[in-house]
Amino acid sequence: MPQEITTLLTFFGGTGDLAKRKLYPSVYNLYKKGFLKDHFAIVGTSRADLTDAEFDDLVRESINHVVEDEDDAKRFISHFSYLKLDVGDKAGYQDMLKLNDELDAKYELKGNRIFYMSVAPRFFGTIAGYLKSEGLVTKNGEFNRLMIEKPFGVSYETAKELNTQLTEVFDEDQIFRIDHYLGKEMVQNIAAIRFGNPLFDAAWNKDYIENIQVTLSEVLGVEERAGYYDDAGALRDMIQNHTMQIVAWLAMEKPASFSDKDIRAAKNVAFNSLHIYNEKEVEKNFVRGQYGENIDGSQVKYLDEDGVPADSQNDTFVAGRLQFRSARWDGVPFYIRTGKRLKSKQTRVDVVFKKGLSIFGDDIELENPVLSILIDPKGGIEFRINAKDTTSEFKTRTDIMKWDVSFLDIEKTPAPYERMIQDAMNGDGSNFADWNGVAISWKFVDAIQRAWDKKHAEFPNYVSGTMGPKASDELLSEDGNYWIYR
Incomplete structure (x- = not known):
């Protein structure tokens, strides 16, 4: 009971x-x-x-x-x-x-x-x-x-001022900062997949992982939110909170126990190793975009949306490369992207493992194994592996091991807000943002925004209904990588 x-x-x-x-x-x-x-x-x-x-x-x-x-x-x-x-x-x-x-x-x-x-x-x-x-x-x-x-502030300074006001009344462990993405079933599944399987637990580091990708794409445009969105943009609206909180589960150290105190401590080890870019590094590691019309012209560009200034420099798309200066992740890029008016609604994590050396001869090239955690619109897990092709000679191909959340599971799964209210009643802060993580996320985002504010971008730079500007793909190709979800 x-x-x-x-x-x-x-x-x-x-x-x-x-x-x-x-x-x-x-x-x-x-x-x-x-x-x-x-x-x-x-x-x-x-x-x-x-x-x-x-x-x-x-x-x-x-x-x-x-x-x-x-x-x-x-x-x-x-x-x-x-x-x-x-x-x-x-x-x-x-x-x-x-x-x-x-x-x-x-x-x-x-x-x-x-x-x-x-x-x-x-x-x-x-x-x-x-x-x-x-x-x-x-x-x-x-x-x-x-x-x-949310939002918990609109910059590091405003967030710090707000946090000071709240901590005059409540202790940090009494404050539950909501990010409803952390209440999603498949986001919470990251911990079970990573720490519940020795195969992934042992390989969750720079020795076995080539890169990690986080995608939060939307098909909708700004709709009726122009008043808020033109000040926030994709960077502040989606990267600072949702994206960074998902990244924390992926980049965190292994906690000493699965208590909220140890989970937050493990996340903060990762947050504290996140490299915050200078202006030149922002240009190299981040891409911004703003949607234009779609191919047939039936969708207006962002600048023609109701309430959007005709000269707006607001970003409706962001893609970037994160770098953690830690023994676990040194040299492993974390690629993130989010945007409006993209090809499909998709929230997912793609963990790209290294290929390893092939023993099958020079004419057989192995592919990168990929673990995909599908969060929205329908939950699931996919594991792309190398397997034998069905030919008389020995060749390899990639096969996908796949599991989808069943309709029965969906019916039984608590909605994010139900789960978060229950967690707060139980005093469990595992799936809430703590101040250290919020502060570092804002410092990271503020550095990017400051660099962008100094330069005029030519918008729009991607067609509605695509997966964003070409520069997003080029960001990965510079490293010899590509977006798993295309």
Whole structure:
């Protein structure tokens, strides 16, 4: 039987799109599975004028697609309360304190509290400060924890300032910085594949691996996000967080144990060895792009999208070469790329192993074995190996050993937000970004952005519906390599 988690969970931004689409259904799934039962309460806050009944209707509508038992859904929603709150108004937090104390007594919550910030980052520090000054962070509870949505800053300096504000209230191990990619099933499978199989565990280093590739490609364009995206770009929107967090699982040292403390320590050994480029090195190791029209002209170029300045230098594509100065990875390039309006939606990792020497004669050339971890849109694992061709003479060919996530597994797999909320309730920070990793990722990205800001690029430089600019392919061909996914 699942062990019940006793907690009061407060959602700042409780009427927002994320809460309705992801957070409430995720919490309801935890309730259905028995992780939440009797001793829990949920508070939603926003500036909207809603009665408790109207808020209950909002929650009920948000979980409609996962409800199997109407009475069960009613019992779940009975644990919800709504509080109108201007997060910048100190007085409102006294109303929250009164409500929290009432719920604590009603449901015997033991002072355990989780505060989930699904609001604009500019409010994070303000909310944290009032949580402390107005007594909402309990001293008698087993835990007080803070969950934060991205983006965590827009540069290293802004992230550092934000982190300083938060750590005045919460310790590092109480702060759970969300990157929903870390909640994806096949991202979490990286650890099982790597450390659960001696074959890969022993070969996960420069002696056996030629390069590692991480691809996060999207078919959609900027859509209605021009206001945000033209300031962020692919570099800040996808590389600094999602891509770097996946890379951390691939580049980390082997942890002493599979505890969150040891996992973070092992990741930080890798992060601390990441080489941060100077301006000249950025030019050599990174490529940026911006999408143009597609071949038949039915898709407009980025510069013609609604809300995009006609002279925008924003990147919608980034590809680069990462280098880790460590005994494990010295000389092994990590290639990363992400972009909009590409050929297909694809999130994947390709680990390219070295060929080795052939004993089969000069006319038989072996291919690089490749382990591919497929994350989106459908999970799976592929292992490309050298095998014998079916001919009378001895020749080799590549065959693929393949496993796809079954529909049954998909039905049983917790959604990323469900998993992350449960992990935070359990105090498990394994799949959350810690400050050291965030700080180094921002320093790395800031160095690239500074170099790009000094030079004017000729955009657009790739056709919508392709896999990006030619310079992305040339980046790998310089090393004698190529993108596995083409």
